[in-house]
Amino acid sequence: MRMSRLFLRTLRDDPAGADIASHRLLLRAGCIRQVASGVYAWLPIGQRVLAKVAQIVREEMDAAGAQEMTMPIVQPRELWEQTKRDVDYGPLMFRLEDRKQARYNLSPTAEEVITTIVAGELESYRDLPMNLYQINWKYRDELRPRFGLLRAREFLMKDAYSFHIDVDDLKRTYQDMYDAYSRVFTRCALTFRPVEGEAGEIGGDTNHEFMAMAAVGEDDVVWCQKCDYAANAEVARRKSETVDGKADAPAREKVHTPDMPGITAVAEHLGVPAGELLKCIAFDLDGEVGLALVPGDRDVNPAALAQAVAPKRARLLADDDFAAHPHVVKGYIGPDAESVALVIADPMVSAPHGWVTGANEIDHHVRSAVLGRDFEVGEWADLVAVVPGDPCPRCGSPLSIDRGIEVGQVFELGTKYSEALGALYTDEAGAQHPMVMGCYGIGISRIITAVVEEHHDEQGIAWPAELAPYDVHLVVIPGKGDEASEVIKTADELYDALANAGVDVLYDDRDASPGVKFADADLLGVPVRLTVGAKGLKRDVVERKLRKTGEESELQITDDLLTVSAEELRTAVL
RNA sequence: CGGGGAGUAGCGCAGCUCGGCAGCGCACCUGCUUUGGGAGCAGGAGGCCGGGGGUUCAAAUCCCCCCUCCCCGACCA
Known part of the structure; x- marks a missing residue:
């Protein structure tokens, strides 16, 4: 294909709104x-x-x-x-x-x-x-x-x-x-x-x-x-199992936590790490209320929750829903909230522990909530979203x-x-x-x-050979001197020879400056670039450059490049 | 749908506060010069300023309504 006839306009500037x-x-x-x-x-x-x-x-x-x-x-x-x-x-x-x-x-x-x-x-x-x-x-x-x-x-x-x-x-x-x-x-x-x-x-x-x-x-x-x-x-x-064990914790104690509906604020206020808190997420379970329990430094994986309660459908409570369930106090939910149909917990919650968690009362949390003593879990299921470093469920090695x-x-x-x-x-x-x-x-x-995304650089695309729009990008640089027409003639002949050998060639025959042609070649990303110019022809060579690696080589064009068999030409060029 | 931003020449943008000849760079056309990594000079062409309505002597610019596009989030074979 001659670029002078190709329906193609490359853009020098980045189009607005194209961010990747x-x-x-x-x-x-x-x-x-x-x-x-x-x-x-x-x-x-x-x-x-x-x-x-x-x-x-x-x-x-x-x-x-x-x-x-x-x-x-x-x-x-x-x-x-x-x-x-x-x-x-x-x-x-x-x-x-x-x-x-x-x-x-x-x-x-x-x-x-x-x-x-x-x-x-x-x-x-x-x-x-x-x-x-x-x-x-x-x-x-x-x-x-x-x-x-x-x-x-x-x-x-x-x-x-x-x-x-x-x-x-x-x-x-x-x-x-x-x-x-x-x-x-x-x-x-x-x-x-x-x-x-x-x-x-x-x-x-x-x-x-x-x-x-x-x-x-x-x-x-x-x-x-x-x-x-x-x-x-x-x-x-993550690899996870429930553990049995008694928490050695003092009696549960209610603490004042004004205007602290979030894990971070409570953890800071009480001077404990977020992982010591028990996060209670309320969800709608076909019209009833369920609670999902995970450690405070973890998130519930909604897909995991959905799977755990199937065939019932779980849907996290929206703000409006809380009005219908006054015993579930948003931001201060405890695992022992009233009128809850199901308490489902991740095995991480079974660690013997005095948890900090909601008091089911505005502006209040509790310390030292102990599983089996202060709250019960109805069902165990893997609920936490996996984070890097968690143990692999198959082999226990860290996950990425x-x-x-x-x-x-x-x-x-x-x-x-x-x-x-x-x-x-x-x-x-x-x-x-x-x-x-x-x-x-x-x-x-x-x-x-x-x-x-995987095959590009600053200059443009670098297509893998199997997907490239053309096999070879042939660039002719006629130069200014008397030999210009001879250079073009050689490039034309090479173009025809390659086409006859079954090579898909994009031939830049445009009347454009070398810089424009090379920049477009880099942008378009055809794997092999051949340059025919006066400079090379003086020594009877055309230059070959690989888009992906930048590797350069020269092909002798003297006697035979234009007359060798199609197979030999293909091998030499590709 | 919530939040944010933008529609002006093919592309990228300025002009809009403060109303008064519609501009810049690249690209395009003509001529001359140039020619191995996005050339130079000179001349030229190209606009429903997203659309509709309003205010005004006068609207790209101010007001109202609508449309489109982009970004973040929710969503996602």
Whole structure:
């Protein structure tokens, strides 16, 4: 491609509002342009990268036995009502009506559609397993789109759905997908980590999230340096067990703590560390009040609490709720508050201890509250949010926490959708069963964000070879003298020779200064840069520079570079 | 949705308090010079100042309403 004809305008200045490297560089390099909040156009350079990522995903999915198809983006709302996910998704769905006021939505995902289609096509155990995928645009009306492609409202996703006779068979495909995903992200040159994940709106059981490790990531990843334990912070747990023992503490004593509803203030006022305080978090439990107890220097992990009380639903009390429960005094809650349906505590609270905690009375706390003497715990469960240094639940070694970008997820779905939508198969004995399903997503456009975050420098992007929009960036510097036309002729010939050898070349034939051309080459990030200039040609060489490492070398162009076989040329250049 | 900020040329911004010819840098066009890391000089083109209403002799500027975009938070396959 000759740059003189390419639809590309690079930006010299940073665009306003692009705060992370990937967003800034993708805009500056002319890969994307914003059209609306969280909605982007893909310009030719970006389109090529998008296509390359999609192709990698396609190759690995096909190799793993999945079959590609395409489903509509417009989906009838009725399907979503059949699985109740219409309500689960709520305002996250883009909704629309046609001229007859029939209700539709734009696809945020496609479990309902694929399950309905499969229900009509597959009927026998002989037809299973089946694994189907598509690469298509998805839509979510995010509360707050941000960071360019990272949290967009329109994004390209590969979504796959597998159908099985039983869970054992599902597990085989699940593992195949897990392995395929590892190959995809390795080929994309991402530093990634598969972690135990959170179920979200899809619902289901076992699942793993593939996290590209990046400081701008929106998820916290808890991982162990010794063993292979890794989990999204929402589901991560620390090694913890309740201990038996009597606290050797004096009698409980009420203390005056005026206007101190917070842990920090009370700890300072009484001169004790925050960890000596007992934090009591009130939550609504299907209309009743529950208390969650953790040490004062710890936070309750809401996802852990939700799991602990399931299938009931826990919701932290809002300010308004406290009015309805006068015995629960916000800021001064004690574990022995009246009319509490459930007291649930993290095992850390079982340490023999005289706790400082709320007195259930405004402006008062108590000292020396002792478990078993002054308050009781109804249920024990891991509730605290993990912090770095906590013991690994598997091996006890210290845990670390880093940020990650979720680029893929694999789920064991079970029969939620097949039951709701009637995807049944007949077994050998003639009996009907719901198909057991799995689903598997990869954020194609989001991968590009993660890749640029990991592969860039001050000058611009440094694409990994497999994703680069072009293989070679050929720069011609004609110079001023009589030899200028000869230099251009040589560059033209090299361009043609490379193209004939099957190399994708971006040829900077523009009438621009060398500085502009080199700066754009660095910004665009094509892995190999070849420079044809009068300076080099005097010695019969073209210069070769690698974008990633800056490593420079020279290629002799005398007799044969333009006449060698395609294979030899490829080897010499790439 | 709560809090904060911004809409002025393709991009980045000034002008707004205190109403009076719509500006600067980069980019773009023409010419000359230049040519190995974002060239110089000269000339030029490009604006619904987010939209609507109001005040005024006069509105980018003041008032009211609306829209859009960005940042923090809540939320999140």
